[in-house]
Amino acid sequence: MLVVFIFVFLFFIFLYKFITAYADFTLMSKKQPKRQEIEDMVVWITGASRGIGEILAKQLASLGAKLIISARNEVELNRVRTQLKGKHAPDEVKILPLDLSSGEDSLWIAVEKAESFFPDSGVDYMIHNAAFERPKTSILDVTEEGLKATFDVNVLGTITLTKLLAPFMLKRGHGHFVVMSSAAAKAPAPGQAVYSASKYALNGYFHTAAQRYLCQKGIQVTVICPGPIATSNNAGSRVPSEKRVPSERCAELTIIAATHGLKEAWISYQPVLTVMYLVQYMPTIGYWVMDKIGKSRVEAAEQKGNTYSLSLMLGKKKAT
Numbered sequence: 001m002l003v004v005f006i007f008v009f010l011f012f013i014f015l016y017k018f019i020t021a022y023a024d025f026t027l028m029s030k031k032q033p034k035r036q037e038i039e040d041m042v043v044w045i046t047g048a049s050r051g052i053g054e055i056l057a058k059q060l061a062s063l064g065a066k067l068i069i070s071a072r073n074e075v076e077l078n079r080v081r082t083q084l085k086g087k088h089a090p091d092e093v094k095i096l097p098l099d100l101s102s103g104e105d106s107l108w109i110a111v112e113k114a115e116s117f118f119p120d121s122g123v124d125y126m127i128h129n130a131a132f133e134r135p136k137t138s139i140l141d142v143t144e145e146g147l148k149a150t151f152d153v154n155v156l157g158t159i160t161l162t163k164l165l166a167p168f169m170l171k172r173g174h175g176h177f178v179v180m181s182s183a184a185a186k187a188p189a190p191g192q193a194v195y196s197a198s199k200y201a202l203n204g205y206f207h208t209a210a211q212r213y214l215c216q217k218g219i220q221v222t223v224i225c226p227g228p229i230a231t232s233n234n235a236g237s238r239v240p241s242e243k244r245v246p247s248e249r250c251a252e253l254t255i256i257a258a259t260h261g262l263k264e265a266w267i268s269y270q271p272v273l274t275v276m277y278l279v280q281y282m283p284t285i286g287y288w289v290m291d292k293i294g295k296s297r298v299e300a301a302e303q304k305g306n307t308y309s310l311s312l313m314l315g316k317k318k319a320t
Contacts, residue, residue, distance in 0.1 A: 021273055022245055024266040027257055034259035038125075039064035039087070042118045046098060046161075047130030049076035051231040052180065055251040056127060061086035061093070063255070068114050068123070070098035071130065100130055100157025101149070104164070107157065111164045122168050125258070127178045128158050128202075136191025147194055154198035159205055169219050176220040178258045179206050183227040183268055187279045188290050210263070222258045225276070226250050227268025243269045 021028065043060050047053035049071035057069050057080055064087040069077050074097045084090045094117045098110050115122045132153035134146055162177060169175025184192050185199035203223055210221035230244035250267050257265035266276055278286030 018273075019270060022249070022267070022269055023253055024273070026262060027253060027265045027267070030256050030260045030262075033063065033252070033255045035063050037259040038255070040066065041124040042066045042068065042121050043125040043127060044068040044070065044096075044114050044123050045127045045129055046070045046100065047180075049073045049080060052226075052229065052247050052251055052254075053127075053129040054080050055247050056129065056254065057093075058084060059248075059251050059255060061089035064088065065125075066092055066118055066121075068094045068096050068117055070096045070110070072097065072099050098130075100161065101152035102157075104160050107161050108164050111161065111168075114165070115168050122172060123165060123175070125176045125178060126162070126165055127180070128161070129180045130158075131180065133192075133195050138191070139193045142194055150194050150198050151201075154195070155201045155205075158202060162206075162209075166214065166219065170217050173218045175218070176222065176258060177206065177214075178254065179203075179221065179223045180254070181223050181225050183225050183266065183272055183276055186225055186266070187272075187275045187286070207263075220261055222262055223264045224254050224257060225264065225266045227266070227272035227276075229267075245269060 017025075017028075038060060043065045045053055045057055045060075045067065048057050048069035053069075053071070057067055061067055061084040066088045067084065069080060071077055074095065077095045077097065081090050081093045081095060084093055094114075096110060096113055096117075099106070130153060132150050134150065137146075158179075166175070179202055181202050182195070182199040183189070184196040185203045189196045203225075206221050206223055210219075214221060226245065228244040229247055229250045231247045245267055253265065253267050266273060268276070275286065275290070278289060280286075
């Protein structure tokens with residue numbers, strides 16, 4: 001009886017933790033970032049003028065990182081720099097305007113500048129945070145211009161920047177790429193076919209590069225897959241029932257995952273995590289569930305509703 005009681009007790013503890021989870025279990029087991037992995041390290045962040053990129057810059061500055069912040073909007077980058085506080089901020093923070101869709105020649109110039117800012121060390125961490133995301137739309141309404149704009153930034157620009165920066169890291173024998181992917185790269189996301197495809201591409205590229213080449217040369221890769229996140233960009237969301245992880249928490253968990261050397265990390269509340277676990281570990285069941293609720297999720301996406309609401313997961317037609 002004692003054994004049964006212990007088993008039941010542990011089961012309910014596990015169930016509670018799973019229901020209240022905000023990330024995958026491995027990431028949740030890592031409580032704090034390793035400051036020694038960040039302090040005095042050079043961290044280059046793209047998409048740093050707003051949202052998660054801006055918050056990452058603030059948190060990394062407070063941990064003592066030497067920062068290079070990039071985005072297309074130099075005015076906003078200057079605003080972010082004035083708000084940074086830390087051992088090397090704001091005075092030593094470097095601003096590097098960058099357009100990931102500008103082509104290889106332009107990106108090469110940016111890499112050379114980034115490497116020259118701190119000549120004693122070069123870039124230690126490259127955080128690929130910049131992304132292009134259009135409003136949710138039907139796959140039949142996707143334009144060639146929209147497809148190209150998404151892939152130029154999310155895939156081609158990010159991969160090209162990696163290809164150009166990696167040789168410098170390889171020469172030093174260390175470095176770390178942190179890739180802000182998405183839960184949309186792990187499970188179907190209605191209305192986001194092109195965005196999902198771009199994030200699937202990133203996952204495939206970086207996991208393959210890490211396994212086949214980079215990790216054998218001392219270069220680490222961490223892929224972050226956030227679900228719905230509360231940022232300034234969606235503060236006016238018309239989806240009140242959608243539970244989003246605060247952007248500050250997402251940034252903190254990203255730094256925790258990177259400093260603990262995790263290969264991949266998921267950040268989201270339920271029921272998104274359940275969907276991700278099902279599709280990852282029990283794909284037949286996972287996609288069967290997605291098929292069953294697929295029509296309702298598509299309708300919710302068209303109405304700008306919550307495509308991951310519990311009511312949809314339970315088979316109800318409307319997401320409030």
